[in-house]
Amino acid sequence: MDFGFSEQQRDVQNLAREILSDSVTAEKLSHYDDYKGERFDRELWSKLAQAGLLGVAVDEEYGGMGFGFFELGLLVEEAGRTIAPLPLISHLISSALPIQQFGSSAQKQKWLPGVCSGETLLTAALSEAHNDDPAEPYLTTAKVDGDTLLLSGQKTNVPFANIANRILLAAKSSDGVVVVLLDPKSEGVSLTTQQVTTYEPQFVVNLDNVRIHAEDILIAAADGKAAMQWIAERSTVALCAHQLGASDKAMRMTASYTAERKQFGVLISTFQAVGHRAANCFIDVECLRLNTYQAISRLDGGLDATNEVQIAKIWAGDVGHRVSYAAQHLHGGAGIDRDYPLWRYCTWLRHNEMVLGSSAKTLAKLGKRIAAGDAFCS
Amino acid sequence: MKVEFTAAQDALRKELRAYFDELMTPALKAECDEAMGEGGGPLWREALKKMGKDGWIGVGWPKELGGRGMSPIEQFIFVEEVMRAGYPFPFLTTESVGPQLAEHGNERQKREIVPKILAGECLIAIGYSEPGAGTDLASLKTSAVKDGDGWLINGQKMWTSLAHFCDYVWLACRTDPDAAKPHKGISMFMVPTSDPGWSCSPVITLGEVRTNATFYDNIRVPEDAMVGELNGGWKLITSQLNRERLSLVNFGPTAEMFNNIVRWAQTLDLPTGGKLIDEPWVQINLAKVRAGVEALKLVCYKQAWAMTEGNLEMADASAAKVYGSEFFIEVYRLLGEVIGEASLISRRTDGANPIASRIERLYRTASIITFGGGTNEIQRDIISAAGLWMPRASR
CATH class of the missing domain: 1.10.540.10 (Acyl-CoA dehydrogenase/oxidase, N-terminal domain)
Structure with missing residues (x-):
């Protein structure tokens, strides 16, 4: 049991925090509100690339730093702390990491150097309508046609599908689940814009007999389901890390506000009712932090982490919800005023809560595992 | 990490x-x-x-x-x-007072008491609260007055749990009634319960757990019964409490109870068919407990790790205490719901299910630790001030 950061982890954390906190300001974020501009800070993207952070968990032979999943998690936590306008999770965790893990050497050679340099943008389509289990695609099917596949169906809430070079997605085939890298410019692909609560560009991806060539098939049917489980766990825990950064920041913003705001001639932080609500956030955020780090640490060490990831996601959903409303409430009107930076955090806390399984849904999944005897306390 | x-x-x-x-x-x-x-x-x-x-x-x-x-x-x-x-x-002895004696005790205490603690031959109760001093502990009145080469102790303590079978009371006494601030006039003593001036009377609680009122009538202790410095007791009290808080919320028993109830529900046939554990609401209750126990485990081990590193944070110790104590109450409710009316049947009933009757009792005892060991309101004050740097009202 070691809860301390290694020197390498501290370096990554400090570097990410420095770059992100310097570059992401409320003023800049306001440019993306109401979809005024595409929520993607390309200048910041290349800064992260230059610092090596986009390749933090990519092998050195493809231009990365060759660090582990824990360091990548710390980068995502910092992105959450600043709610940076960057597609870090969909690009790095849901797409690049699986290519590195499951891809052929040609696929790795083709995509990973661009991932690190920031010139390639990847994304992943993990959700379908009323189905947020990435390992069980129902509405997207694949038919084998020679050494190619023909895909039909629909994925929803795909971030940056319009500008991504490839979209990782899974489809049901006659003998399992295949995972492919879809070129959104292929014939038969059409995108429908979705406007979402965070103003992130998201799309419904419609597939009508889209041909996937052999070089873009990432995982064959026999291994697809397990691979998607692998991807889902890492993507889920990345959402937890993002939630951790965002909720920690929203809580601290709130604590600072109560230490400046006076009513009845005294700082409002001196009212016990105010202090106690903030203290509840502190406990909540600590529980989220430890469960998130545990899940990341286990995945980083190659250990089974299904229970730990589910538990972290339950905490991420609950804590995000509670911190969001406590933060708004303790700010009073300032919390909802669009000229004050808190409100954007609230939409991201909501996003992370709902994506890839809410608390209720995840509790049900964990409950099934408990019933099956797979989740005893050790 | x-x-x-x-x-x-x-x-x-x-x-x-x-x-x-x-x-x-x-x-x-x-x-x-x-x-x-x-x-x-x-x-x-x-x-x-x-x-x-x-x-x-x-x-x-x-x-x-x-x-x-x-x-x-x-x-x-x-x-x-x-x-x-x-x-x-007896974690109060071994995990909280013991380490304090080892760190701050005098030569005699280190030589005579500490080895006995480690040998399981010495038990110590905590004497802080008084009829008029609970959460506002620094207002305590039990006095120790210099008497030649020793101290004369008089007063009454409340909620002195375990005292009826302990060898010593780790006793907080007022040694300077004129201190500028009340907490600066307190010293700690090791008072033997074998002294004729010591007595106790039982207080029986909701959960049938016995605690005590203890009385100190002209007890004379030698100079070296004092622990640490004269009027330096407050620091020892707060640091003892930080350690106590971690022990109070140990997750081991809850983890064990969860596992037992899962096994029980897996095999229990419902008269309407199927097993109890097939019920969706049962699975949800169990999942809530499971997710909460995991957090408690991590909160506890993070603190054990912090002690190893020598950087135990006050806010973290208080957070563990608040979280754990309130979670326990929730656990006994959630698991009690799974068990149903059987969780009302006492172990004194012939053939009572031991798992269910344990919940029956624990539900009655759980409320103790939300206020014992430092009430959760004060813990939350500590968290917002020490963890989030929020200025607090002066008291």
Whole structure:
């Protein structure tokens, strides 16, 4: 049991925090509100690339730093702390990491150097309508046609599908689940814009007999389901890390506000009712932090982490919800005023809560595992 | 960061689990049940001495103090396992006062008392609260007045749990009634319960757990009964409480109870068909407990780790206490719901299900720790001030 950061982890954390906190300001974020501009800070993207952070968990032979999943998690936590306008999770965790893990050497050679340099943008389509289990695609099917596949169906809430070079997605085939890298410019692909609560560009991806060539098939049917489980766990825990950064920041913003705001001639932080609500956030955020780090640490060490990831996601959903409303409430009107930076955090806390399984849904999944005897306390 | 047990720690947990499987004989279990989870009986004492002799009580203590020289993490693993086994471990003595004596005690205390603690031969109760001093502890009135080469102690304490079978009370006394601030006039003493001026009367609580009012009538103790510096008691009290808070919310027993109830629900046939565990609401209740226990485990081990590193944060200790104490109440409710009306049946009923009757009792005892060991309101004050730097009202 070691809860301390290694020197390498501290370096990554400090570097990410420095770059992100310097570059992401409320003023800049306001440019993306109401979809005024595409929520993607390309200048910041290349800064992260230059610092090596986009390749933090990519092998050195493809231009990365060759660090582990824990360091990548710390980068995502910092992105959450600043709610940076960057597609870090969909690009790095849901797409690049699986290519590195499951891809052929040609696929790795083709995509990973661009991932690190920031010139390639990847994304992943993990959700379908009323189905947020990435390992069980129902509405997207694949038919084998020679050494190619023909895909039909629909994925929803795909971030940056319009500008991504490839979209990782899974489809049901006659003998399992295949995972492919879809070129959104292929014939038969059409995108429908979705406007979402965070103003992130998201799309419904419609597939009508889209041909996937052999070089873009990432995982064959026999291994697809397990691979998607692998991807889902890492993507889920990345959402937890993002939630951790965002909720920690929203809580601290709130604590600072109560230490400046006076009513009845005294700082409002001196009212016990105010202090106690903030203290509840502190406990909540600590529980989220430890469960998130545990899940990341286990995945980083190659250990089974299904229970730990589910538990972290339950905490991420609950804590995000509670911190969001406590933060708004303790700010009073300032919390909802669009000229004050808190409100954007609230939409991201909501996003992370709902994506890839809410608390209720995840509790049900964990409950099934408990019933099956797979989740005893050790 | 590596949030998992090392191979050696895993082995230690296994070794301890086997050790306690053997130690917890049916007779000892029955005696502990009779003592309402408090201990104090003859078999209980014997088992404690055995743990001492086998070198477990001080597993995480430095070797020069008679321990095995492992870290606070191993010490916590031991406490987790002993409590998981259902043995009412005297953690106030071993985990909170003991380390204070080892750190701040004088030569005699270190020579005579500390080794006895590690041998399982010395038990200590905590004497802080008084009829008029609870949460506002610094207003305590029990006095110690200089009397030649010793001190004369007079007063009354409340909620002196375990005192009826302890050897000493770790007693907070006012030594300077004129101190500029009340908490600056307090000193700590080790007062033997064998003194004729010492007496106690039982207070029986909702959960049938006995606690005590204790009385101090002209008790004369020598100079070296004082712990630490004259009027320097407050620091010892707060640091003892930080340690106590961690022990109060040990997750071992809850983890064990969760596992037992899952196994029970897996096999229980419903008269309407199917097993109890097939019910969706049962699965949800169990999942809520499971997610909460995991957080408690991590909160506890993070603190054990912080102690190892020497950087235990006050806000974290308070957060663990608030979270754990309120979670326990929730656990007993959620698991009680799973068990249903059987969770109202006392163990005194012939053929009572031991798992269900345990919940019956725990539900009645759970409220103690939301205010005991420092009420949760004060803990939340500490968290917002020390953890979030929020200025607080002066008191």
